[in-house]
Amino acid sequence: MTLPPGQRAIDGFPRFGTHLHHPPPPIPANPVIELGGALREPLTLTMADLAELPRVEVKADFHCVAGWSATDLRWEGVPFATLYRTRVEPLLAPGSSISHVVFEGLDGYRSVALLADAMAEDVLIADRLDGQPLTSDHGAPIRLVSPGQYGFVNTKHLCRIEFHAAQPVDPDKWSPLAGHRRARVWEEERHRYLPGRVVRPIYHALIGPIRRMSARGSTERTT
Numbered sequence: 215m216t217l218p219p220g221q222r223a224i225d226g227f228p229r230f231g232t233h234l235h236h237p238p239p240p241i242p243a244n245p246v247i248e249l250g251g252a253l254r255e256p257l258t259l260t261m262a263d264l265a266e267l268p269r270v271e272v273k274a275d276f277h278c279v280a281g282w283s284a285t286d287l288r289w290e291g292v293p294f295a296t297l298y299r300t301r302v303e304p305l306l307a308p309g310s311s312i313s314h315v316v317f318e319g320l321d322g323y324r325s326v327a328l329l330a331d332a333m334a335e336d337v338l339i340a341d342r343l344d345g346q347p348l349t350s351d352h353g354a355p356i357r358l359v360s361p362g363q364y365g366f367v368n369t370k371h372l373c374r375i376e377f378h379a380a381q382p383v384d385p386d387k388w389s390p391l392a393g394h395r396r397a398r399v400w401e402e403e404r405h406r407y408l409p410g411r412v413v414r415p416i417y418h419a420l421i422g423p424i425r426r427m428s429a430r431g432s433t434e435r436t437t
């Protein structure tokens with residue numbers, strides 16, 4: 215089994231994230247995804263709308279920027295590229311072009327990807343993992359899955375996608391842990407400004423504490 219540079223396989227798939235010990239947001243009775251930004255008009259997609267799009271299964275490993283990898287996950291959902299081509303492109307003004315996409319979660323989490331990276335064929339709006347509906351720990355009711363990019367791009371509890379014609383305003387610009395803008399795992403694009411190899415030990419040291427805190431907020435019984 216080959217992992218991207220600087221990654222270590224772990225057993226299972228932990229809950230992890232900047233949410234730390236906070237519990238996951240409640241699952242809305244009628245979940246929707248709002249599509250907004252540089253579109254002629256915004257669009258709200260219901261789960262029934264999403265169900266009209268073709269579904270795929272993607273087998274992939276999941277790589278957190280801190281250095282752990284969960285292996286052999288089986289995701290199911292709608293390819294982001296399908297959603298973009300069928301639902302977003304018709305809403306673009308003639309001649310306008312999208313370069314960046316912002317993914318927002320019900321907990322207020324945001325990630326940004328280049329449209330070019332989000333259009334990879336294994337990028338999914340996922341609602342199932344290993345044959346079961348997503349658990350709250352892993353992003354219920356739906357999440358972004360982009361296996362070629364570090365976990366921090368993979369927004370859980372996805373509720374809004376914004377399309378931009380330029381780099382959006384970035385509140386993390388001066389954060390010491392600012393994530394790389396592309397976050398491609400095979401290029402080891404961990405940190406915005408420092409080489410991936412250099413930040414490895416700092417990030418590794420964060421795995422234990424973040425994992426323990428995230429488990430405290432878990433809604434699942436762990437054995």
Ligand SMILES: Nc1nc2c(c(=O)[nH]1)N[C@H]1C(S)=C(S)[C@@H](COP(=O)(O)O)O[C@H]1N2
Nearest residue numbers: 229230231232233278319323352365368370
């Ligand atoms: N909504 C939301 N999505 C999120 C996060 C978060 O804190 N909130 N953390 C990110 C990070 S850093 C990682 S590594 C993965 C962890 O996904 P998991 O909890 O399913 O293992 O979720 C990503 N997506």
Ligand SMILES: [Mo]
Nearest residue numbers: 278279365366
């Ligand atoms: Mo992460």
